[in-house]
Amino acid sequence: MKPGKDIISDIPEDHIFSSKYGSVKVYAEPPDKQYLTAVVPAGGTLQLTIPHGLPFVPMVMWFAELSPGSGGWYTGAVTARSPTDFAAGSPYVPLGDPNTYVDATNIKVKYRNDTASNKTIKYYYFIFADNGE
Amino acid sequence: MGSKDIGIKVVKPGTNIDTTDIRDILMSSEFNMLKFHSEEAGSITMHPGDTDQYVDFAHSLGYVPAFIAFFKDGTKIYNINALVATNNGVYCRADASKIRCGWGFYTSSYGETTYGPTSPDLDVDYWDDYFDDVSFLHIGNKSGEGPLDGALRFDTVDIPQGATITYANLSFPFEFKGSGTNLRISTYGIAEDDTAGFTSNPMTRTKTSARTNNSLALTNTRCDIDVLSQVQEIVSRGGWVSGNAMGFLLFDNGSDSDAYVEDDRGSGLDCVLTITAVSGPNKVIDFRIIIFKDKLA
Amino acid sequence: MQDYGFKIAQEGFDVPICEDKDLVMSSEFDMLKTAATGVVNGGDSVSHGLAYTPLFFSIDISITGKAGFVGDDGSYVDTTVYKAHIAGYQKRYYLFYQPFE
Numbered sequence: 001m002k003p004g005k006d007i008i009s010d011i012p013e014d015h016i017f018s019s020k021y022g023s024v025k026v027y028a029e030p031p032d033k034q035y036l037t038a039v040v041p042a043g044g045t046l047q048l049t050i051p052h053g054l055p056f057v058p059m060v061m062w063f064a065e066l067s068p069g070s071g072g073w074y075t076g077a078v079t080a081r082s083p084t085d086f087a088a089g090s091p092y093v094p095l096g097d098p099n100t101y102v103d104a105t106n107i108k109v110k111y112r113n114d115t116a117s118n119k120t121i122k123y124y125y126f127i128f129a130d131n132g133e
Numbered sequence: 134m135g136s137k138d139i140g141i142k143v144v145k146p147g148t149n150i151d152t153t154d155i156r157d158i159l160m161s162s163e164f165n166m167l168k169f170h171s172e173e174a175g176s177i178t179m180h181p182g183d184t185d186q187y188v189d190f191a192h193s194l195g196y197v198p199a200f201i202a203f204f205k206d207g208t209k210i211y212n213i214n215a216l217v218a219t220n221n222g223v224y225c226r227a228d229a230s231k232i233r234c235g236w237g238f239y240t241s242s243y244g245e246t247t248y249g250p251t252s253p254d255l256d257v258d259y260w261d262d263y264f265d266d267v268s269f270l271h272i273g274n275k276s277g278e279g280p281l282d283g284a285l286r287f288d289t290v291d292i293p294q295g296a297t298i299t300y301a302n303l304s305f306p307f308e309f310k311g312s313g314t315n316l317r318i319s320t321y322g323i324a325e326d327d328t329a330g331f332t333s334n335p336m337t338r339t340k341t342s343a344r345t346n347n348s349l350a351l352t353n354t355r356c357d358i359d360v361l362s363q364v365q366e367i368v369s370r371g372g373w374v375s376g377n378a379m380g381f382l383l384f385d386n387g388s389d390s391d392a393y394v395e396d397d398r399g400s401g402l403d404c405v406l407t408i409t410a411v412s413g414p415n416k417v418i419d420f421r422i423i424i425f426k427d428k429l430a
Numbered sequence: 431m432q433d434y435g436f437k438i439a440q441e442g443f444d445v446p447i448c449e450d451k452d453l454v455m456s457s458e459f460d461m462l463k464t465a466a467t468g469v470v471n472g473g474d475s476v477s478h479g480l481a482y483t484p485l486f487f488s489i490d491i492s493i494t495g496k497a498g499f500v501g502d503d504g505s506y507v508d509t510t511v512y513k514a515h516i517a518g519y520q521k522r523y524y525l526f527y528q529p530f531e
Contacts (some may be wrong), residue, residue, distance in 0.1 A: 006411070022143075022145070022158075022463075023159070023160065023166055023167075023461045023462050023463055023464060024166075024167065024462055024463050024464065024487075024524065025155070025158060025160065025161065025164040025165075025166060026164055026165035026166065026167065026427075027155065027164060029165070033428070034283065035429060035430045043236060054155075055263035057154070057491075057495065057496070057497045057499075058226075058495075058524070059487065059489060059497070059500060059522070060252045060498045060499055060500065061199070061201075061499065061501070062500075063199065063227075063429050064135070064501045065197075065430065067159065070228075071197070071228040071229060071430075072226045072227070072228050072233075073197050073226065073227045073228065073429055074225065074226055074227075075199075075200065075201065075202065075213070075214065075225065075227075075500070075501050076212075076214035076499050076500065076501035076502045077498070077499045077502055078214060078217055078499075078502045079214050079222075079224070079501075079502075080213075080214065080217045080218075080221070080222020080223060080224040080237065081224060081237070081239075082185065082187075082224050082226050082233070082235065082237050083184060083185045083237040083238065083239055086237070086239040093352065095217055095219070099500060100498075100499075101493070101496040101497060102496065102497045102498070103413075103495050103496050103497075104171075104495060111321060112499075122430060124199075124430070126167070126199065126427075129155040129164055130156060130467075130524075131156060131467070131522060132467075132489050132491070132497035132522060133489075133491045133495070133496075133497045133522060140438065141438060160455070162438045162454050163441075164454070164459050165440055165454055166454055166455045167461065167462060168450065168451075168453060168455060168456065168459040168460075168461060169459050169460035169461060170450075170459070172460075174531060194449075198451075201487075201500070201501070202501075203485060203487070203530060205530060205531075208508045208509065209507070209508050209513075210483050210485075210486070210506055210507045210508065211504065211505075211506045212486070212487070212488060212499060212500070212501040212502075212503065212504050212505075214501040214503075215501075215502075215503060215504040215505070215506070215515075216504050222443040232460075265449050402519070417458075419531070420531065421485070421530050423462075423485070423528070426450045426451045426453070426459060427451055428451045
């Protein structure tokens with residue numbers, strides 16, 4: 001139970017955890033729980049492919065520092081950037097990109113870099129032991 | 134008993150504790166769970182013309198935490214990343230000290246409307262005052278003809294009534310030009326709610342109080358005239374309705390001898406009116422975020 | 431007297447000394463509690479039956495065998511329903527007991 005709440009409370013909001021309902025479970029994160037980096041080439045794209053090892057399509061939360069060195073991280077693959085990061089020419093995943101998805105084998109994210117210089121992005125993911133599909 | 138460390142595992146009702154389908158597990162010490170650090174709420178107010186409004190939530194973790202973020206638009210709650218558009222979006226950005234939620238516009242602003250650049254000049258009405266002709270426009274001081282005036286009319290100007298004009302430019306090409314040096318013209322708007330087509334001489338129509346005087350070297354290929362005040366005056370009229378027609382009167386203002394320019398309607402070189410405006414009510418966006426203990430960087 | 435509770439450390443970490451981020455869970459920290467999960471066709475609604483507007487995940491699964499990422503979907507929740515975004519686009523949703531406000 002949450003502090004101050006009675007153990008006999010049947011209100012889910014009062015619980016930390018109850019066997020009556022689950023919570024989303026993290027199956028995997030990057031090795032050693034350290035963010036990964038990748039270089040998106042100037043004027044080009046980078047396809048990331050990460051095997052997840054599960055026998056189903058899992059739910060995945062994706063995070064990335066889109067503007068290299070900015071320290072600013074975003075959630076999701078297709079994401080609105082702050083005007084600052086947009087102006088900095090950060091790599092991004094275009095809306096509706098067909099190469100960004102999770103399937104029964106891999107996580108796939110394809111970044112695009114419209115600038116004239118290579119960009120190194122950082123990324124992190126939580127692969128959940130829960131259905132994405 | 135196996136050699137694995139002893140831990141805790143809870144499975145869904147009716148499921149065998151030895152299930153091999155991890156989706157049937159409610160909780161297990163084998164799987165990390167996203168642990169709440171804090172829940173935060175805040176809001177922003179977007180005003181027409183704003184390009185970025187945000188609210189910051191400090192977290193004091195000293196590292197970049199995992200998070201989830203939501204925003205409320207009216208009665209609807211969305212995940213942040215929903216409704217991403219090509220030039221704006223609600224965003225959420227975490228760093229080692231705070232989570233910032235905002236609505237950013239990359240190439241425009243909140244409440245912005247644009248008109249133009251106009252389509253080919255067959256969609257624009259011309260009036261040449263010297264010849265009472267609608268097929269071309271020449272302005273300036275032409276040898277043998279003297280001072281030359283004219284008018285342009287643009288229909289279906291989709292700018293809301295009362296909008297604040299932030300940019301308005303009238304541009305016409307120097308398809309033909311004289312031998313003089315400087316073209317000097319005065320440009321007024323036509324101070325009418327929905328100025329009629331040029332079936333008769335429009336030069337005596339009521340002028341806006343706003344006027345732009347330009348001195349343009351004939352070495353240019355096109356002129357650009359700032360008509361922001363004229364457009365503002367017209368769209369501020371009580372009778373202006375988005376989609377109405379808007380016109381401009383151009384008068385020679387002491388051009389040099391034989392300094393004139395001409396553009397033939399439908400020649401493929403366009404007369405262009407470009408307007409940027411902001412309008413509309415303020416908008417409040419509420420945010421809710423959950424900051425987790427789990428570390429990203 | 432302090433409340434009783436429990437905490438579990440992630441593999442390789444020692445419960446008494448590890449940082450909060452290295453725990454699996456702790457009775458000290460709330461967690462997302464799943465109220466419901468399911469799949470719904472785009473354009474359709476699912477009543478959530480809660481007395482408030484809950485937080486949620488919505489994942490686009492409009493292409494067979496493929497899912498989008500948490501957060502990248504335009505579905506919404508209001509005081510009564512989860513509404514799946516765009517007819518023809520199937521969604522996987524998770525509704526949580528955490529309220530928006």
